[in-house]
Amino acid sequence: MRATIFGASGLLGKALMREWSEDAVTGLSSSDVDIRDEMRVHIKLQELRPDWIVLAAAYADVDGCEGNPEKAFAVNRDGAANVAAAAKQVGARLMFVSSDYVFDGTKTSPYETDDARNPRSIYGKSKAEAEIKLLETLPACCIVRTSWLFGSGGKCFPDTILKLAANRSALDVVNDQRGSPTYTTDVAQAMAQLCRKNASGIVHATNTGDCTWFEFAQAIVRGAGLGTEIRPVSSQQMARPAPRPAYSVLSPASLRALEITMPSWQDALRRYLQERQI
């Protein structure tokens, strides 16, 4: 199988490049092809002729998107549509990486794949509109929604907490947003399996279990053997440009239906902390 990954230089893309070893995988960054450039996308995919295209490229800075909606929609929605049109032309399957932020967070039980999208942020809107466009262009595409990514090779929440904890005795972390932290290694493996299983439709792929950012930060400092105090605060106290859903836990049912399971976030964090020490 030949696969092409857009966004190979990103946090998730790097894990995909590391974990997806059994097939012929080509990774592309924005300097290889800017997905906003429809013609370049077509030419590149004509040249590579992959069986699967994994679209992990995005303007993924949630607060940045809020201040720059033109770029958010140009990359996340219109860029994705360019890749879908080219995928259709070359007859390739498409896997699009989407987000828990397509939901509004008003539920109190895990979101199922057919729950209504109602994004609260520009980033969430750009991903939700991309999903709709892609399903119109390629009804058999696979949309993998994941959440709260962390992993080696880029900026992520545990890395930030550990850097701050090294220099401070106490840290304030929000305790009113609940989700599932997800290790890029684990979701990359799940995505490669989904391609091999020829999956289509919407799939939710996260590590199992859930926590707040405060609980996650506590587990991070304890796991690293640090004594930093973690203090719970509200989202209002830590105002950020983009609103986030209060609850965005994704149900594992769609992944389990395809006989794929992912470990707990606590297990994933332990492996990440080990990897970070090496």
Ligand SMILES: NC(=O)c1ccc[n+]([C@@H]2O[C@H](COP(=O)([O-])OP(=O)(O)OC[C@H]3O[C@@H](n4cnc5c(N)ncnc54)[C@H](OP(=O)(O)O)[C@@H]3O)[C@@H](O)[C@H]2O)c1
């Ligand atoms: N991070 C999370 O917590 C999270 C949660 C849920 C879903 N997701 C989704 O998961 C995917 C991967 O996220 P990530 O955290 O790995 O993002 P990331 O680290 O910010 O990486 C983004 C990747 O997209 C590429 N890219 C950006 N703009 C591009 C453009 N115009 N044309 C082509 N490539 C472009 C970047 O290439 P350069 O390096 O060349 O700029 C980079 O490879 C995204 O679809 C994101 O929406 C992320």
